[in-house]
Amino acid sequence: MKEPASDEAFVAFERVQKSYDGVTLVVKDLNLSIAKGEFLTMLGPSGSGKTTCLMMLAGFETATHGQIRLAGRDINDVPPHKRGIGMVFQNYALFPHMSVAENLAFPLEVRGIGKAEREAKIARALDMVKMGAFAGRRPAQLSGGQQQRIALARALVFEPELVLMDEPLGALDKQLREHMQFEIKHLADNLGITVVYVTHDQTEALTMSDRVAVFNDGVVQQLAPPDELYERPMNSFVARFIGENNALEGTVEQIAGGRCTVRLPDGSVIDAVPVNVSRPGERTRVSIRPERVEFRPERLQADAHTLEAEVLEFTYMGESFRARLRVAGTDEFVMKYRNAADQRRLRPGERLRIGWLPEDCRALDAA
Amino acid sequence: MADMTVDRLPDGRAAPEGTTMLAADGTPLRVSLQRSLRRQKRRAFLLVAPLLAFILVFFALPIADMLFRSVDNHIVPETLPRTVEALAEDPDPVPGEPVFVALYEDLVVAEAYKRHTQLGTRLNYEMGGASSLLRGTGRAIGRIGTDVYADQFVAADPAFADPARWAAWMVDPAIRAALPETTDAYDAWARFTIEADNDDPAEEQPGDMVYAALWRDLAAGAQPPGLPAVDVSGWETPSIRELMIEAESGWGDPGIWSTLRTFSAPYTAGYYLAALDLRLSEDGIAPRPASERIYNALFLRTFVMSLLITGLCILLGYPVAFLLSTLPARTANLLMILVLLPFWTSLLVRTSAWKVLLQQQGVINDILVWAGLVADNARLVMINNQTGTIIAMTHILLPFMILPMYSVMKGIPPAYMRAARSLGANDWTAFWRVYFPQSIPGIGAGSILVFILAIGYYITPELVGGTRGVFISNRIAYHISSSLNWGLAAALGTILLVAVLILYWIYDRLVGIDNVKLGG
Numbered sequence: 001m002k003e004p005a006s007d008e009a010f011v012a013f014e015r016v017q018k019s020y021d022g023v024t025l026v027v028k029d030l031n032l033s034i035a036k037g038e039f040l041t042m043l044g045p046s047g048s049g050k051t052t053c054l055m056m057l058a059g060f061e062t063a064t065h066g067q068i069r070l071a072g073r074d075i076n077d078v079p080p081h082k083r084g085i086g087m088v089f090q091n092y093a094l095f096p097h098m099s100v101a102e103n104l105a106f107p108l109e110v111r112g113i114g115k116a117e118r119e120a121k122i123a124r125a126l127d128m129v130k131m132g133a134f135a136g137r138r139p140a141q142l143s144g145g146q147q148q149r150i151a152l153a154r155a156l157v158f159e160p161e162l163v164l165m166d167e168p169l170g171a172l173d174k175q176l177r178e179h180m181q182f183e184i185k186h187l188a189d190n191l192g193i194t195v196v197y198v199t200h201d202q203t204e205a206l207t208m209s210d211r212v213a214v215f216n217d218g219v220v221q222q223l224a225p226p227d228e229l230y231e232r233p234m235n236s237f238v239a240r241f242i243g244e245n246n247a248l249e250g251t252v253e254q255i256a257g258g259r260c261t262v263r264l265p266d267g268s269v270i271d272a273v274p275v276n277v278s279r280p281g282e283r284t285r286v287s288i289r290p291e292r293v294e295f296r297p298e299r300l301q302a303d304a305h306t307l308e309a310e311v312l313e314f315t316y317m318g319e320s321f322r323a324r325l326r327v328a329g330t331d332e333f334v335m336k337y338r339n340a341a342d343q344r345r346l347r348p349g350e351r352l353r354i355g356w357l358p359e360d361c362r363a364l365d366a367a
Numbered sequence: 368m369a370d371m372t373v374d375r376l377p378d379g380r381a382a383p384e385g386t387t388m389l390a391a392d393g394t395p396l397r398v399s400l401q402r403s404l405r406r407q408k409r410r411a412f413l414l415v416a417p418l419l420a421f422i423l424v425f426f427a428l429p430i431a432d433m434l435f436r437s438v439d440n441h442i443v444p445e446t447l448p449r450t451v452e453a454l455a456e457d458p459d460p461v462p463g464e465p466v467f468v469a470l471y472e473d474l475v476v477a478e479a480y481k482r483h484t485q486l487g488t489r490l491n492y493e494m495g496g497a498s499s500l501l502r503g504t505g506r507a508i509g510r511i512g513t514d515v516y517a518d519q520f521v522a523a524d525p526a527f528a529d530p531a532r533w534a535a536w537m538v539d540p541a542i543r544a545a546l547p548e549t550t551d552a553y554d555a556w557a558r559f560t561i562e563a564d565n566d567d568p569a570e571e572q573p574g575d576m577v578y579a580a581l582w583r584d585l586a587a588g589a590q591p592p593g594l595p596a597v598d599v600s601g602w603e604t605p606s607i608r609e610l611m612i613e614a615e616s617g618w619g620d621p622g623i624w625s626t627l628r629t630f631s632a633p634y635t636a637g638y639y640l641a642a643l644d645l646r647l648s649e650d651g652i653a654p655r656p657a658s659e660r661i662y663n664a665l666f667l668r669t670f671v672m673s674l675l676i677t678g679l680c681i682l683l684g685y686p687v688a689f690l691l692s693t694l695p696a697r698t699a700n701l702l703m704i705l706v707l708l709p710f711w712t713s714l715l716v717r718t719s720a721w722k723v724l725l726q727q728q729g730v731i732n733d734i735l736v737w738a739g740l741v742a743d744n745a746r747l748v749m750i751n752n753q754t755g756t757i758i759a760m761t762h763i764l765l766p767f768m769i770l771p772m773y774s775v776m777k778g779i780p781p782a783y784m785r786a787a788r789s790l791g792a793n794d795w796t797a798f799w800r801v802y803f804p805q806s807i808p809g810i811g812a813g814s815i816l817v818f819i820l821a822i823g824y825y826i827t828p829e830l831v832g833g834t835r836g837v838f839i840s841n842r843i844a845y846h847i848s849s850s851l852n853w854g855l856a857a858a859l860g861t862i863l864l865v866a867v868l869i870l871y872w873i874y875d876r877l878v879g880i881d882n883v884k885l886g887g
Contacts, residue, residue, distance in 0.1 A: 060785055080788040081797075093786035097804045106800065107790035158791065 009033035009069075010194055011057065011162065016066035018052050026052050028218040030066070034196065036161070039188050041197045043205040044215030045241070053215075054164050054198045059083050070162065081110075086155035086163040086193075090170055092147045094139035100126070100150050101135040107158040125157040128187065145176045152184065156191065163188070165197045169204065181208050202242050206230065214238050231289075235276055236364045239287040246290060246333050252282045252363065260363055261305075262286055264328040270305045271358035276365040283366035290322070290336040292360040295352045306355035309333070311346045321345060327354065437857035440635040443627070446486045447473045451631040460621035467608035467618070468583075471513070472552060475576050478505045479559035492852050493637060493646075494626040500617035509575075511614040512605055517578040519602050524595040527578070534569040536594060545584070545591040552580035579607065625649050638858035662842070662859065666866075669839045672757060673821035679761045680768035680817050681810060688772035688809070692779075706769050714763065718830045721759040725749040725831070751833030759831050764820055768813035775809030815874060819867055839863060 011034035018027040027049040034040050042050035055061040056068060059080030068075055075083055094103050104122045113121070126132045129149035139147055148168060155163050168184070169177045185208045188195045199205055205212045206226040214221045214229065214237070221241075222234045233239035236247065250262040253269065260274040262284055272286045294300055295309070312331060313324040320336050323346050327333040335354065337343060346352075390399035444451050449469035457466050477483040487501030520527040527533075533553070536542050543550045556577050557568040564571075584591075585599050612619040629647050630637060637647050644660040645652050654660070687706065691699050709717060724730045727746040735741040749755055779802060787797035825840040832841070839859060846856035 058785075058789055060788075079793075080785070081791050081793050083789075084791070085789060087786065087789040089782045089786055091780070091782060093780070093782040095783060095786075095801055095805075106787070106792070110790065110792045110796055154790065164789075 010036040010038075010071060011196070012067075012069040013053070013057075014067045014069070016053075016056065016063045016068060018049070018056060018061065019064045025064075026218055027056075027063075030218075030220065032213060032220060032223065034194060036194055037192050039185065039195045039197065039208060039210045041199060041205040041209040041212045042215055043199060043202060043212050043241075045200060048215040049218040050198050050200075050213075050215040051166060054166055054196060057196060058085055058087055058164055084158075084160050084162075086158065086160035088151050088155045088163065088165040088168040090167045092139070092151035092168075092171075094147055094151055094154070096139055098138075099135065100131070100137050100139070100142075103139070103150060104135075104154050104157045107154065111158060121157055121159075125153040128156065129153045129183075144172055145180065148172060148180060149183075152187070156187070156193070160193070162194045162196070165195065167199055168197075169199075169201075177204070184208065206242070214241060216241070232275075233287060233362065233364070236285050236287070236366075239362070239364060244290050244334060244336075246288045246293070248286045248288075248328055248330065248333075249366065250284060250286060252277050252280050252284055254280050259358055262363055264307075266328045268305075268307055268328055270307065270361065272361040272363040273359055275362045277363050284363045285366050286361050286363050288356055288361045290334040291320075292356050293335040293354055294356060295335065295337075295354045297353065300355040301357065304355050304358065306353040309335075309352045309354045311348050311350040311352065313348060314346045316345075325352075325354070433853075433857040434861055435857075436854050437638050437861050438634045438636065439854065440489075440630055440637070441633045442482075442486055442489050443630050444633050446477050446482050447627070447631075449473050450627070454624070454628060454631065461619055461624060464606055464608045467606075467611050468579075470618075471508070471511075471607050471611060472555065472576050472580075474501075474504055474508050475574065476555050476559055478508050479563040481563075488851070490623075490626060490630070492641070492855065493630055494622055496617065497623060497626065500615055500623060504611070504615045504618070507614040511610045513575040513579050513607065513610060515603050515605060516582050517572075517575050519599075520578050520581065520597065523597040526595050528572055530569055530571050530573070533573055533577075536591075539593060542591045542593060545589050546581065547584065548580040549577060549584050552577045638854040639862070641855055642858040642862055662839070665837075665839050665842055666862070668753075669822055670866075672753065672760075672836075672838070673818050673824075676757055676760050676764060676821045677768075677814050677818045679757070680765050681814065683761065684765055684768035684772055684813065685806075685810070688769050688776055689806075691769070691773045692776035693781075703773075706766055709763065710766055714826055715830075717763060718759055718827050721755065721762070721831055722750060725755055725758065750831050751836070753832070753836040755831035755833070756828045756836035756838075759827050760821060760824060763827060764817045767816045767820060771812035771816060772806065772809035775812070776806050779805050811874070815871070818870070822867060823863065 011032075013030045013032040016027060016030040017025055019025050030049075030053060032053075042053060044050045052061060056063050057070075059075070059078065063076060070083065070085075094100075095106065098106065101122055104125055105118055108118045108121060122135070123132065126135060129152055131146060131149050131153065134142065134146065134150070139150065142150065148171075151168065155165075165184070169180050172180060181204055184195075197205075197208065206229070209226055211223060211225055212229050213223045216237050222229060222238045224232075224234075229238065230242055233242060233245075239245045240247070248262075248264055248270070250264040250270075252274070253261040253263050255274050255277065258273065260272055260277065261269050262272050263269050270286065272284075277284045300306065307327050309325040309327045311323055312326055315322040315324075318339065320339055321343070323335045324331070325333045325335055388396040390396050392399075447470065450466060450473050453466040453469040454462060457463055474483060477486065483501045483505040484498075487498035487505075490497035490501065517527075537550065537553050537557075553573060556574045560566050560568045560571055582599060582602070582604065585597070586604075617623055625648065629649055635647070640647050640652060641655075642662050644655050644663045646655050687702075691702055691706070694702065722729075726732070727748060727750075729750075731749065732741065732746045736743050736746065741747060749758065783801050783805070784797050787801040788794070792800065822838075823840050824838055825844055828836055828838045829841050829844070832838070840863075843856045843859045843863075846852045846859070
């Protein structure tokens with residue numbers, strides 16, 4: 001994570017609210033600071049308000065309440081074309097009646113940049129995305145991945161300090177998408193630009209971002225670097241939304257010294273880190289990542305609580321194994337472990353005792 | 368076939384060049400494919416067959432017929448076959464006796480079949496007065512004075528008055544060979560006696576023209592065997608040329624003969640030349656006198672006004688289509704109903720409504736006078752002129768412009784405008800550089816539709832156009848229903864059709880017909 005270069009954030013949302021119909025709020029009281037040079041991803045399910053936030057930043061939507069600042073300047077009343085923000089659209093929005101070079105020339109022409117300088121910048125931008133040979137083509141003559149690169153080059157050619165990307169990889173197939181994730185990330189790092197990236201693909205968010213803002217229901221649920229988001233989710237929604245997650249419902253028995261014990265419906269007791277619980281007797285939902293579940297007794301802490309489990313299903317996944325277990329009354333408990341030389345495969349019907357490190361198990365809100 | 372099977376590549380690779388791919392049963396793949404497609408093709412054909420037949424019978428054939436009419440001139444050589452033939456050998460401005468004899472016989476036959484009036488109508492298109500000349504001649508043809516020949520023959524021998532004797536003579540090959548002109552005249556007379564008069568030639572005394580022909584044969588020295596011998600020397604033999612000119616002095620005028628010479632062929636370009644304000648004369652193609660020129664001006668007016676109407680439709684329709692395409696669906700549908708409302712009202716009603724609105728004592732003038740913008744004695748003339756036609760037609764054709772524009776604009780994603788603005792373009796630049804070029808196919812489709820509809824419009828110019836605001840189609844309609852000059856109407860229609868096709872071709876070259884979109 002990069003810290004803001006100065007006290008003043010490069011992009012700042014301050015108490016921003018947005019309503020389309022005057023009845024419901026799509027964005028509820030958003031406060032968000034983005035540092036210069038940061039790659040920030042807005043992640044969330046559709047309808048969570050992330051795209052609306054992006055559109056407000058771009059200037060295509062106006063905030064119903066609150067302020068949006070860019071480089072210390074209030075931009076609420078600045079029209080989109082004067083904000084100087086580059087943007088990559090979901091379906092690229094390359095102008096179909098212009099060639100690639102003309103598409104790239106467009107932002108330079110409207111800025112009154114001379115022909116020679118324009119051509120130099122276009123050539124540089126095309127080289128940057130390795131599309132130098134395609135300047136004369138029409139967008140329709142390019143593949144999806146090529147169009148994606150051109151859209152990127154067009155958003156960068158006028159050297160904006162802030163680039164917004166609205167699900168730019170959504171239309172590509174998996175392999176190309178993964179490849180482009182790294183290219184975009186490298187470009188952003190090399191150019192030192194600030195990127196606000198919107199996606200509903202959590203893998204994309206985790207692999208590319210300096211920080212991820214998880215949106216749900218118009219509210220930022222958690223704003224954190226990817227590792228923190230994955231390993232220390234602050235609430236049930238984030239735990240559920242990011243990666244695979246086991247959730248067990250229960251009641252807090254006691255809390256002390258950064259640890260708590262939770263009693264599950266079947267009477268068994270487990271250890272957890274209290275996150276959203278404050279007193280005994282509270283309902284909670286504990287979250288454990290499948291790959292942090294351990295079933296070999298020698299790998300468990302001696303005094304840790306363990307649970308009875310029965311293997312329901314075993315799946316071979318290549319680099320790893322995945323087992324679905326019946327644990328504490330739920331049939332959807334998942335355990336994953338690496339396909340290593342010293343590991344054994346499980347058989348359905350096998351009975352085990354499973355456990356985990358208490359710090360990997362987080363007692364979250366019951367919602 | 369045995370030697371061909373070696374071409375077959377069982378592993379599915381393409382056969383080397385110059386060899387034939389074979390299907391599994393050994394027949395060439397191409398043949399096999401065609402056989403399997405034949406059934407499909409037959410099915411497709413049967414599905415379109417009823418419509419195809421309908422279009423053929425009620426659309427394609429009538430059009431072909433009209434195209435044929437625009438060059439058809441068979442009536443002249445078919446009604447006056449002898450005259451046309453004789454005239455070809457007589458260069459005099461007013462031809463000599465043989466041509467008049469031929470004309471006399473042709474007109475006797477034509478009168479019997481009542482075809483001379485049609486010929487008169489046809490010739491009247493090329494020369495004023497030809498119709499009354501032929502009508503007058505038709506009325507007089509039975510009594511122009513040729514009966515003296517019959518009277519003298521009957522006086523010389525009563526056998527010449529006997530229909531049965533005549534019938535017997537005219538089947539005798541020796542007599543027929545000796546009397547060529549008589550034979551020709553008698554055969555013609557006998558045919559129309561049967562066909563037109565429903566009489567038996569063996570019971571009717573031949574017409575005067577047969578006796579005149581007999582006299583010409585005998586005077587030329589014919590010796591027919593078996594006919595009563597008559598000495599024709601010293602008879603009264605009036606010239607048919609003089610009798611005809613005496614009956615209708617028009618035949619002494621070189622004009623009618625010049626017209627006949629020019630229009631004696633079965634096909635003519637005369638209608639097309641007339642449609643272009645030209646005329647065909649013996650000396651070639653020449654412009655019509657200035658007072659008779661109307662069609663070029665009318666074509667030009669039709670084109671210019673159609674262009675003007677198309678332009679007005681673009682100006683008025685574009686913002687509406689743009690609004691429609693950007694509004695939310697509910698509001699857009701309501702607005703679309705308002706656009707389509709004129710479609711659901713009769714064209715006649717709408718045009719009549721414009722009459723009420725635009726006339727000098729009409730609603731608009733009343734309001735202007737009431738508002739003091741126009742003096743009561745200087746009310747605007749907005750109807751029965753070009754203004755009226757342009758206003759009413761622009762209104763009527765506007766939906767045809769808006770609908771294709773709308774469907775194209777609907778297909779332009781709003782992301783383009785957003786992209787343009789995010790790239791630094793203000794609203795106008797974004798519209799002009801990004802949105803407008805993509806909406807051109809809609810303008811093209813709408814313009815073609817409106818222009819082609821406008822150029823052939825009839826009802827509205829007829830009702831509100833007065834004399835200065837009518838289109839070429841009104842003139843075509845006039846020739847179809849009033850002047851009955853279908854040949855000219857067909858020529859005008861063909862020129863209009865060709866002009867539209869040429870414009871379409873030019874448009875295709877300039878804009879590309881692929882760029883025309885009627886739907887997203």
